[in-house]
Amino acid sequence: MAKWYRRTGDSIILTLHVQPGAKQTSIAGLHGDALKIRLAAPPIEGRANEALLRFVADFFKVTLREVELKQGGQSRHKRVEVRGSTIDPECLLD
Numbered sequence: 001m002a003k004w005y006r007r008t009g010d011s012i013i014l015t016l017h018v019q020p021g022a023k024q025t026s027i028a029g030l031h032g033d034a035l036k037i038r039l040a041a042p043p044i045e046g047r048a049n050e051a052l053l054r055f056v057a058d059f060f061k062v063t064l065r066e067v068e069l070k071q072g073g074q075s076r077h078k079r080v081e082v083r084g085s086t087i088d089p090e091c092l093l094d
Contacts, residue, residue, distance in 0.1 A: 003033040005089040012082045012089055014056070019076065020048035025055055027092055034077065035092060049073060053080070059092065060085035 004015045017031040022038035029036060041051035049069055057067045060082045072078035 002090065004030065004035045010084055012060070012085060013070070014080045014082065014089065016052070016072075016078045016080060017076055018048065018052055018078055025051065029093065046073075049078075052078070056080055056082060060087050 006013050015034045017034040017036045020039045020043040022040055025040045026038050028038050039048050039051050041048045053067045057064045062085050066083040068081045070079045070081050
């Protein structure tokens with residue numbers, strides 16, 4: 001079983017390792033027990049966190065309101081909750 005996410009009710013909790021300031025936003029595979037995401041946004045004034053939440057919302061086909069940063073606002077290691085999506089997180093690795 002994957003350790004980088006878990007389902008609880010209609011929520012998915014993602015454990016992410018985020019690398020801001022990349023050339024383009026993309027999924028870089030697994031990084032230990034986390035999914036690594038490269039973000040084109042710089043880590044300035046919360047822009048990387050905002051870009052991350054928008055990227056996750058787009059992937060899981062939910063509104064931005066249904067995606068919440070639960071932990072790691074100032075860290076590369078983050079926990080994000082996605083509510084109301086039927087998309088399997090494993091698809092992020094394809």
